[in-house]
Amino acid sequence: MTETLTETSKLTERVRASLQACGVAAEAYGDDHDSFSPLTGERLATLRSSTPEEIDGAIAAAHEAFKTWRNVPAPERGNVVKRWGELLTEHKQDLANIVQAEAGKITSEALGEVQEMIDICDFAVGQSRMLYGKTMPSERPGHRLMETWHPLGVVGVISAFNFPVAVYSWNTALALIAGDTVVWKPSGMTMLSALAADALLARAVAESEAPKDIHQLVVANREGGQKLVTDPRVALVSATGSVRMGREISPQVAERFGRVILELGGNNGAIITPSADLDLALRGIVFSAVGTAGQRCTSMRRLFVHESVVDQLTEKLVAAYGTLSIGSPLEEKNLVGPLINEGSFQAMQQALSDAQAQGGTVLTGGKRVLADETPNAYYVEPAIVRMPGQSKVVHEETFAPILYVMTYSDLDEAIEMHNAVPQGLSSAIFTQDQGEAERFISASGSDCGIANVNIGTSGAEIGGAFGGEKETGGGRESGSDSWKAYMRQATNTVNYSGKLPLAQGVEFI
Ligand code: UN1
Numbered sequence: 001m002t003e004t005l006t007e008t009s010k011l012t013e014r015v016r017a018s019l020q021a022c023g024v025a026a027e028a029y030g031d032d033h034d035s036f037s038p039l040t041g042e043r044l045a046t047l048r049s050s051t052p053e054e055i056d057g058a059i060a061a062a063h064e065a066f067k068t069w070r071n072v073p074a075p076e077r078g079n080v081v082k083r084w085g086e087l088l089t090e091h092k093q094d095l096a097n098i099v100q101a102e103a104g105k106i107t108s109e110a111l112g113e114v115q116e117m118i119d120i121c122d123f124a125v126g127q128s129r130m131l132y133g134k135t136m137p138s139e140r141p142g143h144r145l146m147e148t149w150h151p152l153g154v155v156g157v158i159s160a161f162n163f164p165v166a167v168y169s170w171n172t173a174l175a176l177i178a179g180d181t182v183v184w185k186p187s188g189m190t191m192l193s194a195l196a197a198d199a200l201l202a203r204a205v206a207e208s209e210a211p212k213d214i215h216q217l218v219v220a221n222r223e224g225g226q227k228l229v230t231d232p233r234v235a236l237v238s239a240t241g242s243v244r245m246g247r248e249i250s251p252q253v254a255e256r257f258g259r260v261i262l263e264l265g266g267n268n269g270a271i272i273t274p275s276a277d278l279d280l281a282l283r284g285i286v287f288s289a290v291g292t293a294g295q296r297c298t299s300m301r302r303l304f305v306h307e308s309v310v311d312q313l314t315e316k317l318v319a320a321y322g323t324l325s326i327g328s329p330l331e332e333k334n335l336v337g338p339l340i341n342e343g344s345f346q347a348m349q350q351a352l353s354d355a356q357a358q359g360g361t362v363l364t365g366g367k368r369v370l371a372d373e374t375p376n377a378y379y380v381e382p383a384i385v386r387m388p389g390q391s392k393v394v395h396e397e398t399f400a401p402i403l404y405v406m407t408y409s410d411l412d413e414a415i416e417m418h419n420a421v422p423q424g425l426s427s428a429i430f431t432q433d434q435g436e437a438e439r440f441i442s443a444s445g446s447d448c449g450i451a452n453v454n455i456g457t458s459g460a461e462i463g464g465a466f467g468g469e470k471e472t473g474g475g476r477e478s479g480s481d482s483w484k485a486y487m488r489q490a491t492n493t494v495n496y497s498g499k500l501p502l503a504q505g506v507e508f509i
Helices: 006-022 052-069 074-090 092-103 107-127 166-178 188-206 222-230 243-255 278-294 310-322 342-357 411-419 434-441 482-486
Strands: 029-036 043-047 143-151 154-158 181-185 215-217 234-240 259-263 268-272 300-306 361-364 383-386 402-408 426-430 450-453 487-495
Touching (some): 006 092, 006 188, 043 188, 052 181, 052 215, 052 222, 074 107, 074 166, 092 107, 092 188, 154 166, 166 234, 188 215, 222 234, 222 243, 268 278, 268 411, 278 300, 278 310, 278 402, 278 426, 310 361, 310 383, 310 402, 342 361, 342 402, 402 411, 411 434, 434 450
Parallel strands (some): 154 181, 154 234, 234 259, 268 300, 268 426, 383 402
Antiparallel strands (some): 029 043, 143 487, 361 383
């Protein structure tokens, strides 16, 4: 890897200054875990990996801290999260700088990612006063029947490179107010972002009376993460990543009767009906298909366009793609940053050649750019491929900016094609016909966890529950009542009658 070009050393310097501003401790650095920037391919820092004993120690410490933390009143737990949110606000730019350098996001999206953390902190603080249980009428006189939500235990968070800090914060903010403690194994590709986010949380915890061990970070590869999966002290494993990863993790956690929240692959589609506002649809599609260089779980990958508007829309799309500037996210003009690494680039090339072999026509994009200037970085032109129908490649998630365009003549047919993939995260319809919109979000419409109208598939707000069906894993994180997954529910029957009537009219002694 080329290390010290003038440009690249400036990036490294900026990242190091931001890490320092966030309070990342000197002990984090070492000699066995490199962090590279997809912007240039340069090495940003080298860290020290956690040893197996340290990973075990992190779980043990979180397990011990839980015994105290679960008894702290929830609104007081919320104060720690509130302070974390304030520190994230104060260091928004610093953390965004690190996210940008490590995940390759453009400035606006890197700042947006940190904003998403701040938003979930706000949400969790409010939720800390609303861990409501129901009270229901007992069938017996002089009895009270109610439900209480209690802290669950240690939550193991396994997160992906593409949202290196936001998705972790959805889990952590809710876990902490719920009275749980957290052990985090971030993606090995975005450890610096993780260290910075964790250092800010450490500061919030240190300023409070909370046990310092309520949050733990491990620097580990897949093998290290495996400990979180199999250790019975980890009550809940919340994992974001590939379907393959989920398939491995899920049975292992089930085997020990642990809980999982899985947020796995997406293969998100949108339907464009004849009544759609095509200019609005165009902007929604481009943001979702091209934003974060097509590397969001929610990125739009499939488009079903009514045959009466397909030519018009594809022409507009190809023209819009032609205006996108691709290059270093450090330059404000660029809207498309790099892919995370060479493997992603190869996967994109493979998918494009498979698509062509299966009858597809590449309408635009797909080529690598800036290879001379940055030989160790992988910038690509986002691609649009016109597909004759539902071929194999369209059913697979390729984590790169490829948009497959297909046509339909009847909405039922479009919904059927839309639902015909194994994944079920996000979906959208663009229409001005209310009947079509309602049909799409009805029980027999989109089968995804997220179904939008006149908005793209990506860029969800934190207030709604986030997650998907089928191979996406079924988990829900973030807003709404996702907090319940981080708690255990107890049903209490309280008898104040002085007698002992039995339920269902049973007579005994
Ligand atoms: C992800 O890609 O794993 O809805 C999360 C979105 C973001 C979160 C994406 N708010 O696109």
